[in-house]
Amino acid sequence: xxxxxxxxxxxxxxxxxxxxxxxxxxxxxxxxxxxxxxxxxxxxxxxxxxxxxxxxxxxxxxxxxxxxxxxxxxxxxxxxxxxxxxxxxxxxxxxxxxxxxxxxxxxxxxxxxxxxxxxxxxxxxxxxxxxxxxxxxxxxxxxxxxxxxxxxxxxxxxxxxxxxxxxxxxxxxxxxxxxxxxxxxxxxxxxxxxxxxxxxxxxxxxxxxxxxxxxxxxxxxxxxxxxxxxxxxxxxxxxxxxxxxxxxxxxxxxxxxxxxxxxxxxxxxxxxxxxxxxxxxxxxxxxxxxxxxxxxxxxxxxxxxxx
Numbered sequence: 495x496x497x498x499x500x501x502x503x504x505x506x507x508x509x510x511x512x513x514x515x516x517x518x519x520x521x522x523x524x525x526x527x528x529x530x531x532x533x534x535x536x537x538x539x540x541x542x543x544x545x546x547x548x549x550x551x552x553x554x555x556x557x558x559x560x561x562x563x564x565x566x567x568x569x570x571x572x573x574x575x576x577x578x579x580x581x582x583x584x585x586x587x588x589x590x591x592x593x594x595x596x597x598x599x600x601x602x603x604x605x606x607x608x609x610x611x612x613x614x615x616x617x618x619x620x621x622x623x624x625x626x627x628x629x630x631x632x633x634x635x636x637x638x639x640x641x642x643x644x645x646x647x648x649x650x651x652x653x654x655x656x657x658x659x660x661x662x663x664x665x666x667x668x669x670x671x672x673x674x675x676x677x678x679x680x681x682x683x684x685x686x687x688x689x690x691x692x693x694x695x696x697x698x699x700x701x702x703x704x705x706x707x708x709x710x711x712x713x714x715x716x717x718x719x720x721x722x723x724x725x726x727x728x729x730x731x732x733x734x735x736x737x738x739x740x741x742x743x744x745x746x747x748x749x750x751x752x753x754x755x756x757x758x759x760x761x762x763x764x765x766x767x768x769x770x771x772x773x774x775x776x777x778x779x780x781x782x783x784x785x786x787x788x789x790x791x792x793x794x795x796x797x798x799x800x801x
Contacts, residue, residue, distance in 0.1 A: 496746050497755060503739025504759025506732040511592055512773040514577070514729040515584040520722035521715045524581040527729070529702040531577065534730030536699050539692040542738055550689050557683060565613060566680050569690075570697020572673035574705075577698065577733075579666040586659045589768035589775065590784050591639060593760050595660060597791060598635045599667025601628060601798065607675050614679035623797055630794030638787025645783050677737075691737040725773070753799050754792070761788050 510531070518527035543550040576596075583592040605628060611617040639660065673694065681690025706713055736756075743752050765788075771777030 496743050497751075499739045500743040500747070500752060500755030501759040501762075503736045503743070504756040505763040506739075506759075507736035508593065508732075508760040508763025508767065509773070510729050510732040510736075511580040511584040512589065512767050512775045513726055513732070514581045515775070516773050517722055517726035517729060518581045519585070520726060521718040523706075523710055523715070524578050525702060525706050526710060526713075526715060526718075527581055528574065528578045529699070529706050530727060531729040531733070532573075532695055532699040532702060534728065535734045536692070536695045536730075538731055538734040539688060539695055539737065542734070543686065543688045543692050546686060546688060550684075550686065550692070553684055554689060554693060562683065566676060566683065567693065567697060569673050569676040569680065569694035570699075570701060572669045572676070573694050573698035574701045576666055576669045576673055578702075579662060579669065583659060583663050583666060584775070586656065587663060588778060589764045590780065590788075591660070591663060593764045594635055594638045594784075594787065594791065595663030596667030596670060597757060597795075598631055599664035599669075600671045601631045601667070601795065603668040603671035604675070605798070607671060613672065613675045614682075615675050627794045627797030627799075630797065631791050632794075634787045634789070634791030634794060636787070637790060638784045642781055642783035642787065645781055687740075688738060691734075695734075723774070751799070754795055757792060757795055761792070 514524075514527045514531050517530065518524040521527055521530075547553065580592060580596075583595070587595070605620065605624065607613060607615050608618040609620045677690045677694045678687070679690075680693055681687035684690055684693075740752055740756060743755065747755075765780050767773065767775060768778050769780055
């Protein structure tokens, strides 16, 4: 049951980028799309937190008076960067690369965070097996991205993407590592993972409100909202479901298995989205190099998390 919940949660979040990308295109701004996505996410997580503990807001306010370091409230910064970057990445490099490249950045940065004990993370020794796992992830990314691109170029099925977006994809995964580590630590302090996620989403929403207010005119693109399909406004729900399900799974199965289920569910969902062109995205067949690269990546993550 818990394995299924982990897969379902990560499968759900794989749908978030194409949904938000569609909304961002209609509103002519990834920031407007992310604002609406986080708004719904805040409402959804707030309801879940209230169902678990009607006094969760009081617990959050009480924590602010305990002299905790400032950075425990900074997860929203990385949430905002991760979400808006995913919208742009999906549009510029496609569904599979939007998962594969951030996974590399996430694996590398997570290893650094755990080895050095940054942002309240429990220190984990860096072993030879974990290093081999990281190398496998890197090889898997090279196969899924570089060799796959060469195969597609030879067949004339696609144009090469900008190097900038590939590098930004890796950085996006690093943002996710900080967001997850800080949110996890905050959830531990509050005694409920969903409370930590709620604070993270609220922080991101505040930042996006300021950003959209200064950058976009008007704040809401009403014509774009009228022309957008109804499902494009639901992008905040998959992310909130992922946080909720993983919060249930990790205490039972452990963070290592949670990470593996998260990666597998996202990859399965992403392949399906790209293969069938869900959410009015570009329909593109997954090639054999991408499949091989993904298998190598999963093997690397298994070595890192479980060995």
